[in-house]
Amino acid sequence: MQPKLYTEDTIAAIATPPGKGAIGVIKISGEEAFSILKKIFKPFKPREKFESHKLYYGFIVNPRDSKIIDEVLVVYMKKPKTYTREDVVEIYAHSGYYILKKILELVFFAGARPAQPGEFTLRAYLNGRIDLSQAEAIQELIYAKTETALNLALNNLLGKLSEKINILREKLMEILVQVESAIDFPEEDIEILEPENLSIKIKKEILPIIESFIKNYEEGKIYKEGISLVIAGKPNVGKSSLMNALLKEERAIVTPVPGTTRDFLEEEATIEGLPVKLIDTAGLRETEDIVEKIGVERAKKKFKEADLILFLVDVSKPPSEEDFQIYQEVKNFPHLVLLNKIDIIPNYLEIWKEKLLEWKIENFLEISVKEHINLDKLTKNIFEKITSERATEIPEIVPNLRQKLALEKAKEFLLNALKEIEKPNPLPELIAIEIRGALSSLSEIIGEVTTEDLLSQIFSTFCIGK
Known part of the structure; x- marks a missing residue:
C-alpha cells in the first residue's frame, strides 16, 4: 500500500539493485535529508557547510558509539534542482547487502522512514517536475x-x-x-x-x-512488451536445439532420447530487435507416462497464448500420421513450418515437400539447427510474420x-x-x-485529472528506490 499522496516525511531507500558490486547508493529525500546526513556522516576534512551538488569524502559513523561503518562519498542537493524537487542526499558506499542495510538502518534511526515503491518518482510528479506520462516512461525506461x-x-x-x-x-x-x-x-x-x-x-x-x-x-x-514464440513438434525433432540456437547459449537440455523436455521451458531473447519470450514445449505424442502427458497438455495450452508457433519437423525421417495430427493442432494459430535436419544425407526432404503440398502447406523453410543453415533467414521470417500487419516504420510515440x-x-x-x-x-x-x-x-x-487510487496503482509497480 502506498502512503497518502503527499507527506512532509523524509524518505530513504537503497537505489541500486541487490548483489555484489563496486558501488551501492542510498537515496534520501525530504526536508530532513541534510540534517540526517550530518548525524551519520563524518567528513574527512571537518566542515560546517556543504555546497549543493558537490561530492564530499568521509565516513559513515554510528551516532550512538561513533563507530565507523564505511568509507563513502556523499552529495547534498538542495531543492528545487533535484529529482524530487526536495532536498536530496545520496550516499555512495561500497556495495554489499550488509553494508548498505547497516547504513540504511542508521538513516532511519536519524529520522527518515522507508520509501514505498516508486515514491521518489511519485514526489517528482506531485512536485511538478514531471507529468504522469513522463513518470510512467521512467518505469518503461528501466524495464526496456x-x-x-x-x-x-x-x-x-x-x-x-x-x-x-x-x-x-x-x-x-x-x-x-x-x-x-x-x-x-x-x-x-x-x-x-x-x-x-x-x-x-x-x-x-x-x-x-x-x-x-x-x-x-x-x-x-x-517493441515494448515483446512476443511469445512457441516451438512445437514431435519429440526429438530438434526443438531444444533450436531454442538454444535462438538464445545463443546452451539453456535447454539436448539428448538423442525422445521426450527429454517433459514440460515447457521459457527464456527471454531478442530476435531482429524484438523482445521475445521463447517457449520450448514437450514433444507432442501419445504417451502413457503421466508426467510427459501433463507436459503435452500444457504445450497445447501454450499454442493459444503464442503470438507465433514454430512447427518443427525432422526430414531425416519420413512424414507420419503423427506429424499430420500435430499440424492439425497448430494450423489454426499463426505459425511457421520448419523442415529441420536437412544436413543429414540421405534424407526425405523431397517426400516431405510433396506431403506438405498434400496438407496444403505452401510456405515453409528448410533449416539445419545443428549446422546453423538458414537460421538467419528464420529470424527474418519471424520478424516479418510478426510485423507484416503493422506499419513499416516504428512509431515515435507509443502510449x-x-x-x-x-x-x-x-x-x-x-x-x-x-x-x-x-x-x-x-x-x-x-x-x-x-x-x-x-x-x-x-x-x-498527463495527470492533470487523476485519483489517489490511480496514482497508488501506477507507482506501486515501481521498484523501491525509484
Whole structure:
C-alpha cells in the first residue's frame, strides 16, 4: 500500500539493485535529508557547510558509539534542482547487502522512514517536475529490453507525448469556449456555435491524431512488451536445439532420447530487435507416462497464448500420421513450418515437400539447427510474420495501455459530440458535456485529472528506490 499522496516525511531507500558490486547508493529525500546526513556522516576534512551538488569524502559513523561503518562519498542537493524537487542526499558506499542495510538502518534511526515503491518518482510528479506520462516512461525506461523499447520510453520521458496531448487539449479548450459562449447567449447560439466549423475542426485536427496514437499502441507494443514464440513438434525433432540456437547459449537440455523436455521451458531473447519470450514445449505424442502427458497438455495450452508457433519437423525421417495430427493442432494459430535436419544425407526432404503440398502447406523453410543453415533467414521470417500487419516504420510515440484506454474514451466523447453538432438543431449544453469528457480523458494521460487510487496503482509497480 502506498502512503497518502503527499507527506512532509523524509524518505530513504537503497537505489541500486541487490548483489555484489563496486558501488551501492542510498537515496534520501525530504526536508530532513541534510540534517540526517550530518548525524551519520563524518567528513574527512571537518566542515560546517556543504555546497549543493558537490561530492564530499568521509565516513559513515554510528551516532550512538561513533563507530565507523564505511568509507563513502556523499552529495547534498538542495531543492528545487533535484529529482524530487526536495532536498536530496545520496550516499555512495561500497556495495554489499550488509553494508548498505547497516547504513540504511542508521538513516532511519536519524529520522527518515522507508520509501514505498516508486515514491521518489511519485514526489517528482506531485512536485511538478514531471507529468504522469513522463513518470510512467521512467518505469518503461528501466524495464526496456531492446534499443527500440528504450528509445520509445525516452521519447515519452522527454515529453513528446505530453506535448502532443497538450496541443489537443488547447484545441478542445478553444472549442469548449465557443460552445459555452453559445450557452451564455442562447438567442444567437447557432451563429456563435458555427456547427460546420466545429465539426471540421474535430474531424481534421483532433480525431486523426487521437486515432493515430491508438493505432501506434497496437503497432508499437510488441517493441515494448515483446512476443511469445512457441516451438512445437514431435519429440526429438530438434526443438531444444533450436531454442538454444535462438538464445545463443546452451539453456535447454539436448539428448538423442525422445521426450527429454517433459514440460515447457521459457527464456527471454531478442530476435531482429524484438523482445521475445521463447517457449520450448514437450514433444507432442501419445504417451502413457503421466508426467510427459501433463507436459503435452500444457504445450497445447501454450499454442493459444503464442503470438507465433514454430512447427518443427525432422526430414531425416519420413512424414507420419503423427506429424499430420500435430499440424492439425497448430494450423489454426499463426505459425511457421520448419523442415529441420536437412544436413543429414540421405534424407526425405523431397517426400516431405510433396506431403506438405498434400496438407496444403505452401510456405515453409528448410533449416539445419545443428549446422546453423538458414537460421538467419528464420529470424527474418519471424520478424516479418510478426510485423507484416503493422506499419513499416516504428512509431515515435507509443502510449501504454492506460494511456491508450484514456485516448479511446476521449475518442468516444468526441464522436458523441459530433453526433450532436451535426443535428439540425444542436444543443450546446450537450456538446459541452462531451467536450469536457474528452478534455478530462486527455488530462488523465498527463495527470492533470487523476485519483489517489490511480496514482497508488501506477507507482506501486515501481521498484523501491525509484
